[in-house]
Amino acid sequence: EAGVTQFPSHSVIEKGQTVTLRCDPISGHDNLYWYRRVMGKEIKFLLHFVKESKQDESGMPNNRFLAERTGGTYSTLKVQPAELEDSGVYFCASSLSGTGKDNEQFFGPGTRLTVL
């Protein structure tokens, strides 16, 4: 069974440009999460989808970030326009349930974003 996949693995863009990150969760997982780790700091929650609906987007830093999950399958996270402080590793995770033991979140390898 395929795990969580993310694309691209690395992205280097200039300040002001747009970047779109993609996450494919494990098939059948309704819950999809985005997290971000800025260099050397903690991994911070960005948002949580249940199927195609945004359950919790309290961690989204500002309106330059737009996440979608059309059809409740894969998700995209667009940053427009990108700023220097957006650099970091963006992780996606999926789980069967949002609570209890079935909330084990399976993580993708991350997308390393560098904004110059």
Place this chain on the structure above:
Amino acid sequence: GEDVEQSLFLSVREGDSSVINCTYTDSSSTYLYWYKQEPGAGLQLLTYIFSNMDMKQDQRLTVLLNKKDKHLSLRIADTQTGDSAIYFCAETPKYNQGGKLIFGQGTELSVKP
């Protein structure tokens, strides 16, 4: 509030035990987790403990939870070079029904032969 703290680095010799510590502030946490991240890979769930437990053992891993002090530790017995990685402590606050994880900064474990 939600805050999870870990020391950033730990270096041990192969065969020794490693102890990675974590403190958290949210006393309502239901589950506490240890994740491992190897270079170039995603986070892998190592183990978790429910908040009504004090200890959980799984092969070389022992998790200790001190709820009074809000302190969680992960002990790795007979540490091997393959255990070199970043270890993240995480919690799921009770009020949060969506399951978002609150992570610490990660402890980079270096195992020297």
